[in-house]
Amino acid sequence: MLIELWGVRGSLPTPLTTGEYREKLKKVLSLAAKEDISSDTGIESFINSLPLDLSNIFGGNTTCVSVTSDSGDICILDCGTGLRPLGDKLIKDEKFMKGADISFFITHTHWDHIQGFPFFKPAWMPGNIIHFYSPVADMQSRFEYQHDYRFFPRKLEEMGSQKNFIRITPLQEIKIGNMTVDCIPLRHPGGSFAYRFRENGKTFIFATDAEFTGEYLESLNVENKHFFDNSEILMIDSQYSLDDSFMKFDWGHTSYTMAVNCALRWNVSKLILTHHDPSYSDSQIASNLFEAVEHRNVSNSDKPEIFTATEGMQFEL
Numbered sequence: 001m002l003i004e005l006w007g008v009r010g011s012l013p014t015p016l017t018t019g020e021y022r023e024k025l026k027k028v029l030s031l032a033a034k035e036d037i038s039s040d041t042g043i044e045s046f047i048n049s050l051p052l053d054l055s056n057i058f059g060g061n062t063t064c065v066s067v068t069s070d071s072g073d074i075c076i077l078d079c080g081t082g083l084r085p086l087g088d089k090l091i092k093d094e095k096f097m098k099g100a101d102i103s104f105f106i107t108h109t110h111w112d113h114i115q116g117f118p119f120f121k122p123a124w125m126p127g128n129i130i131h132f133y134s135p136v137a138d139m140q141s142r143f144e145y146q147h148d149y150r151f152f153p154r155k156l157e158e159m160g161s162q163k164n165f166i167r168i169t170p171l172q173e174i175k176i177g178n179m180t181v182d183c184i185p186l187r188h189p190g191g192s193f194a195y196r197f198r199e200n201g202k203t204f205i206f207a208t209d210a211e212f213t214g215e216y217l218e219s220l221n222v223e224n225k226h227f228f229d230n231s232e233i234l235m236i237d238s239q240y241s242l243d244d245s246f247m248k249f250d251w252g253h254t255s256y257t258m259a260v261n262c263a264l265r266w267n268v269s270k271l272i273l274t275h276h277d278p279s280y281s282d283s284q285i286a287s288n289l290f291e292a293v294e295h296r297n298v299s300n301s302d303k304p305e306i307f308t309a310t311e312g313m314q315f316e317l
């Protein structure tokens with residue numbers, strides 16, 4: 001299973017500003033002054049030595065993650081603006097130009113999880129078959145609504161691909177190649193769903209948008225048969241710092257501190273923090289990661305390994 005991150009920002013696309021870019025440049029150039037960057041190899045190794053927020057951009061695009069099975073079946077989690085570059089990459093493979101199956105698993109339909117779909121080029125190609133899996137009863141009409149002429153110049157049915165909307169129920173097992181996919185509901189205004197992908201005894205769980213609290217965790221295991229236990233990778237909503245999460249109680253998102261608590265409780269091996277708040281700069285997101293690791297260390301545990309979601313990041317299971 002290959003997991004690739006195409007959009008990791010929460011709520012709203014957040015491109016780097018010129019001011020932020022220049023600030024990064026200043027820091028990079030002052031560090032470069034002491035290094036040997038006279039060759040391509042020197043430049044590459046200098047870039048690799050930079051702090052995370054200088055060697056990376058954490059993400060302008062909103063939520064989109066692809067999961068490819070060992071046999072090459074492609075699943076896509078959500079249609080945030082990260083879906084556009086994913087589609088642009090897929091159509092370079094001629095199978096997506098003339099007839100391929102693509103399976104979407106939709107967490108929910110807040111803007112930041114659907115806005116990329118009209119710009120997903122494989123959906124415009126006749127012959128491609130797009131499957132939308134979700135427990136939401138009116139998913140088709142929600143996508144059609146987004147394509148109403150008041151909001152977008154082309155209707156959903158004008159996109160050349162065939163589209164199937166498949167309603168599933170929580171914990172119902174869907175087979176995509178050798179992968180098994182199921183879901184459970186999450187606490188979020190308007191509802192959201194976590195999806196679990198299992199293949200060859202390995203598990204990846206994607207759980208955004210969700211507001212995890214201590215009390216909610218207690219009820220989860222009872223209702224959902226330990227859905228979250230023992231995954232190799234958990235990618236989870238961690239929109240806020242702990243302080244901000246107190247001010248934004250009931251907004252439907254989780255702090256990175258609570259995300260670490262969840263991973264410790266569920267015996268997760270790798271934790272990916274995602275759905276970064278649009279008000280956070282790259283240096284703030286890097287410092288959130290540092291603090292999340294510190295929080296884990298307080299529990300005297302070297303597990304989970306913690307990552308902050310970054311566009312272009314890949315994980316293999």
Ligand SMILES: [Zn+2]
Pocket residue numbers: 010011063110112113209275
């Ligand atoms: Zn969201």
Ligand SMILES: [Zn+2]
Pocket residue numbers: 108110188192209252
């Ligand atoms: Zn949401």
